[in-house]
Amino acid sequence: MTVYEAELVVDRKELAADGVLALTLRHPLGEQLPAWEPGAHIDVVLGPELERQYSLCGDPADRTRWRIAVLREPDGRGGSAHVHEQLGQGDKVRVRGPRNHFRLEPAPRYRFIAGGIGITPILPMLAAAEASGAQWTLLYGGRTRRSMAFTEELGRYGDRVMIAPQDESGLLDLASVLGEVPDGTLVYCCGPGPLLDAVEERCPAGALHVERFQPKEQPGGEDGEFEVELDRSGLTLTVAPGVSVLDTVRAAGVEVLYSCTEGTCGTCETDVLDGTPDHRDSVLTREEQESGETMMICVSRCRGKRLVLDL
Template structure:
């Protein structure tokens, strides 16, 4: 089933418009067999014609081994990936996808606060189902431009008072101060949506609370000025002892590939984690959009497509 690059074909078996700009696609194997397992928060890569590869959160039922569901927002000013899925794909179409990856896994907890903005509701849907199955306490605060633009609104509204649907044109911006201050101080907070929402949630929580915050970004985060200028450094491969020089205008991935060392990559912008690699030694300048603040501080791993070294030598578990 899997090709050499870890991808495989699926058939679009159903398509449904959730809003004028959001379409659900249901995917199955061509032979009707069982799909790989996944957990809430997981995403897959989908090849989107000449636009390359895009990542989409799985938003169906993890217990359904025969169908996957993704929700695709039409980005009219985007790079063409969503336009391809909206305009070129119909039931019966074949797509090439990757195995699921999860950078936004749902930790075990007794209390959850879910915050979603727009299409950021997609990874939250299976999390709500999992929290229900666990008997956990949870709340969802779902914002969007208008009520009509908010996909899966009816699906979440069945949960009654635990769900707050807050369209911006009716309610203004999500009241993050009240949402975060009014909850259980030990609650795990899961947030997905546009960058201004994620930045606002990060700002609303103090550093001491950052460990209970989990974010999923669809686009690269803005790297702060403290990342410093690009500079040359050396990468050492622990399995062979080989050393590769990374130029100031090169990514680590590009330098490794120039040296004949293949690294699995997908987005090449620090959002998918396909190139995440363990760090044995060295100081990392993290520029990814996956690791939490605590994980960046620990520097146990690096996203080779965007992050760099602060030290002269970086020893990698390759």
């Protein structure tokens, strides 16, 4: 599958909230950008070994611009600091994508829950839900009102949006949103890990869709040696204990797209032709993991002694 990659221009850079910058990107020659749907993200290449994923939070109907928002993380790994301190209006930045593992499925009713910068993939979902005529509500929390991005945009939706800053109202009242979830209602949640974990505990099976910015804690699995056959490359490689499939494949000279190496972005998703993956990612749904059709080779391994991959 060919992935769109291009250098885009920072057309606009503005403060969306305390510590949050919104960047609007366009093609330098005015060319149309690939179509995308709510929940999609792009890879932003900020430098050698410095690549981050950001959700698209603009209007999918506008093929001339992409908008992302970046939270400044003082204890981060350098990506947000680079965006806040070094990227300016008129600068060029390389991007890839879009990709989407957080699609908005059709439903008559939605309950959206966002924490902090987790509002970014939710924002275009609200417009899509509104356009479809679905019933929906949003519970949006953050540390303070000033730290919560896009609250002015959300104002147009009236009382369907509940803004709940922690310093004013405490932790999000999830019971009020998830106490009774009617059949046919889908719940979409994005935000910090503790929020997602709390929502997962309360949400009916099959109703919940989440996107994680940090890897979910995984139960321990077997880290033993196994073989991986690369069908298109004609190679059979041994994956050693403690070494990822991704690193093994790259060491053999096989090029593969990757980014986070934590199992959260979905960039290295690879088709599985034979064998059973030991899934350790935070991207695929339970149903997708159980199907065994794809795996994230940066973190997932093998339940057995052999995998055949479409590489």
